[in-house]
Structures are given as structure tokens and as C-alpha cells.
Amino acid sequence: MRWATFLLILFLLPGLARGQDADVVEVFKKFEQAKPLPSAMGFYSLDWVCTLPEAKIRAQKEKRPILVILNTNISAHCNLYSGHT
Amino acid sequence: MRGSSLAYPPVIEALRPFIITYASARRVSEFPEEIQALCASIGDRRGNLNFDMMALDAQGKFLKRMNAMISPPQFRFDPEAQGKDFKRQVDSFLSGMKLPEPPKKDPAKLSLPDVLGDGPMAGVRMFLTFGSNRLNHYRTPTVEAVPSSNRLKKILAHPEKETRIGADGILPWLEQFYPPAIMDGMGGFETIEGEFTLRPAGSNGKSQFALLTGEAKIKLDNRTGISYIAQVSIALEYDQDSSDLTRVRGVMETTFPKKDMQGRVVENIRMTAAIESRPE
Structure with a gap:
């Protein structure tokens, strides 16, 4: 009987341990709240490509014009696309 | 600029026909070679520029350039006012250009920075x-x-x-x-x-x-x-x-x-x- 109880507990233990930690669910919630909605990222709804050669290949294929946006900032390196200086 | 002028919805709609690329650096000499070559090809020898836009046709031939005036303090940092002013500049830039219909696109589909690789956790x-x-x-x-x-x-x-x-x-x-x-x-x-x-x-x-x-x-x-x-x-x-x-x-x-x-x-x-x- 004692052995049967022991084996039953041993069998149930993984199941008892199963289940995400509540903190994981909390982090998922925080992530969903922090990730911006597409409506807040209209800038990225434009058809961006990272290099001019890549843009030229696509432009020729899709028969579309290219817009090249250029900016310099002497006081800090900047990346128009990512938004980081 | 990214948060006001370029993100102003009417500006985004006006730019949809284009495939858009960019170069950002401290100075023009730090731009990728092909961008420097493009600037040189139209006789632009400036070492610095604030915010320029160039239109090229589907064959990559230069069409037009705009030196945009972006001045947030002039508009008391009001994004709507900055957006409207930038749209006016964009309209002037695009006038006379024959643009194709913009491709149909799912508005939720974004061109976001991404990593290369298709394995998990690239x-x-x-x-x-x-x-x-x-x-x-x-x-x-x-x-x-x-x-x-x-x-x-x-x-x-x-x-x-x-x-x-x-x-x-x-x-x-x-x-x-x-x-x-x-x-x-x-x-x-x-x-x-x-x-x-x-x-x-x-x-x-x-x-x-x-x-x-x-x-x-x-x-x-x-x-x-x-x-x-x-x-x-x-x-x-x-x-x-x-x-x-x-x-x-x-x-x-x-x-x-x-x-x-x-x-x-x-x-x-x-x-x-x-x-x-x-x-x-």
C-alpha cells in the first residue's frame, strides 16, 4: 500500500509541476501592453528597403519609383529607419 | 521628423507609390558609396545636409530633389502643424511627377527592421x-x-x-x-x-x-x-x-x-x- 501511494505521487509529480509560472503570464501581459500597435507605426507602413541597390532591383521589377531619404547629423550618428541616434 | 513630418498620415499616403530607402550618417562622406555616387552624379558636393529627398524613376534615373525644411520650434513642436507644413513641401516636390497607383497593401503589414536567418532565435x-x-x-x-x-x-x-x-x-x-x-x-x-x-x-x-x-x-x-x-x-x-x-x-x-x-x-x-x- 505504501509503495502504491509512493508510486502514485511519483506519477502525479510531473503533472503537479506542470503549468507556467504565474510570473511568465505576467511578463507576456506586460509585453503585449508594451508592444506598439500597427496604428502607432504608420512610418513603417511605407515600403522601406535598407539599401539603394535593393531598391533599384525592386523598382525595376515592380515598375515603381524610388524615394531616397537622406539626412546627416554632425552631432550624433543617426539612423532614420530605426530611429536611434 | 520620424514622429511628426514623416509620420503625418497624409504624407504617408502621398509617398505610398514609392519604394523608399534611406541613408543617415554624421556627414555625407559616411554615406554608403552608392549614395555618395548618386549625390555626386547630380553635382551635389555638400558635406552635410539636413533632410533631403530624391526621387528616382523605376530605372534608377534621377528625377527630382527636395531639401526639406523641418523646424519643430517654428511650429511649437506641434506634430499636426509640422505635418501639414511638410505635406505642403511634399506636394510641391511631387507636382509634375507621374506616379503609379500605390500597390494594395495590408495596413497592418509593416516594413520593420529585422534580423537575417530563419532558424529559431535568429x-x-x-x-x-x-x-x-x-x-x-x-x-x-x-x-x-x-x-x-x-x-x-x-x-x-x-x-x-x-x-x-x-x-x-x-x-x-x-x-x-x-x-x-x-x-x-x-x-x-x-x-x-x-x-x-x-x-x-x-x-x-x-x-x-x-x-x-x-x-x-x-x-x-x-x-x-x-x-x-x-x-x-x-x-x-x-x-x-x-x-x-x-x-x-x-x-x-x-x-x-x-x-x-x-x-x-x-x-x-x-x-x-x-x-x-x-x-x-
Whole structure:
């Protein structure tokens, strides 16, 4: 009987341990709240490509014009696309 | 510029026919060679420019250039007023150009920075968003893509028990957690220090999880030495029978002080990063 109880507990233990930690669910919630909605990222709804050669290949294929946006900032390196200086 | 003029919805609609590319640097001589060649081909020898747009046809032939005037103070940092003024400039730039119909596109489909590679955890994408601030900065999120190194994946392998890792272990992620438009620095850090707890965090039957939590003290290399504490909470996911990291979702949070040139704090701005693995 004692052995049967022991084996039953041993069998149930993984199941008892199963289940995400509540903190994981909390982090998922925080992530969903922090990730911006597409409506807040209209800038990225434009058809961006990272290099001019890549843009030229696509432009020729899709028969579309290219817009090249250029900016310099002497006081800090900047990346128009990512938004980081 | 990204948060007002270029994000102004009528401007976005006007630019939809184009495939858009860019070059950003401290000076023109730091642009990629093909961009420098393009500038030279139209006789533009300027070493610096504020914000220019060039239109090329589908064969890559130069059509037109616009030197945009972006002056937020003139519009009291009002994004709507800046957007309207920029739209006026864009309309003038596009006048006379015969543009094709813009391709039909799902508005929810975005051209976001991404990592190369199609295996699990090729990298992460980080979305930085900011609380309200007096100059209406940061209205468009900053989005960075960070490739995963084998070292990072090894450090974040599923732990059998709680372990501690230093800030160095997730440095490529922490290095992206800084505010743009800090103009008196070199764009780097003086220090990034901290310690994190990595602990097993259960399973849902298909995947097992771990949690990475802790704080990093970040000090920028700018003249006024802006520093802040990043609070990190990241959930890591693994296949049930493997310790190899497959997926990441989490946040970094802080409030950083914005300082004037004399080093006085003029306001405190909330900064949050949502971090997700790529590809999803």
C-alpha cells in the first residue's frame, strides 16, 4: 500500500509541476501592453528597403519609383529607419 | 521628423507609390558609396545636409530633389502643424511627377527592421516607446533588430536551477535600451552594469519556460552623464525536451532624466522596450 501511494505521487509529480509560472503570464501581459500597435507605426507602413541597390532591383521589377531619404547629423550618428541616434 | 513630418498620415499616403530607402550618417562622406555616387552624379558636393529627398524613376534615373525644411520650434513642436507644413513641401516636390497607383497593401503589414536567418532565435526585435514629453519627441517608436550570438543563446539556455548572469550576458539587448536625440554624446555608453536572475519557470506541456529578471544601471557617454536603471523582465521559451532557447518575449522599463546643456534635469521621460524573438 505504501509503495502504491509512493508510486502514485511519483506519477502525479510531473503533472503537479506542470503549468507556467504565474510570473511568465505576467511578463507576456506586460509585453503585449508594451508592444506598439500597427496604428502607432504608420512610418513603417511605407515600403522601406535598407539599401539603394535593393531598391533599384525592386523598382525595376515592380515598375515603381524610388524615394531616397537622406539626412546627416554632425552631432550624433543617426539612423532614420530605426530611429536611434 | 520620424514622429511628426514623416509620420503625418497624409504624407504617408502621398509617398505610398514609392519604394523608399534611406541613408543617415554624421556627414555625407559616411554615406554608403552608392549614395555618395548618386549625390555626386547630380553635382551635389555638400558635406552635410539636413533632410533631403530624391526621387528616382523605376530605372534608377534621377528625377527630382527636395531639401526639406523641418523646424519643430517654428511650429511649437506641434506634430499636426509640422505635418501639414511638410505635406505642403511634399506636394510641391511631387507636382509634375507621374506616379503609379500605390500597390494594395495590408495596413497592418509593416516594413520593420529585422534580423537575417530563419532558424529559431535568429535574433530579437525591440520596440522602444516613450512617455509624453514637452517637445513631443519620440512619437514613432524606435525599432531595432539584434542578431543572436551563439554565446547569448548558450548563456540563456534553460537552467536546471536558478542562476545569476551579469549584464555582459545580455549586453546586445541592453545596448539598444537608450533614448534617441541625446545630442551631446558619442552615441555610446560609459557603463552598463547589473546582475540578473535566470530561473526555471514551469511548463505548459509543449514548452518549458524560464524567467530572466533584474536591473541594469546604464550610464550614457554624453556630456551631462544621463543615467537610469533598466528593469528587465523577460520570459524565455524552450521546447519541452531541449534546453535550446526558441522564443523570447519581455520588457525593459525605466524613466530617464532629460537634461539641458547645463546638466539640469528638465523632465523625466518614461521609456519602455518590448522585446520579441525573430522570426516569430
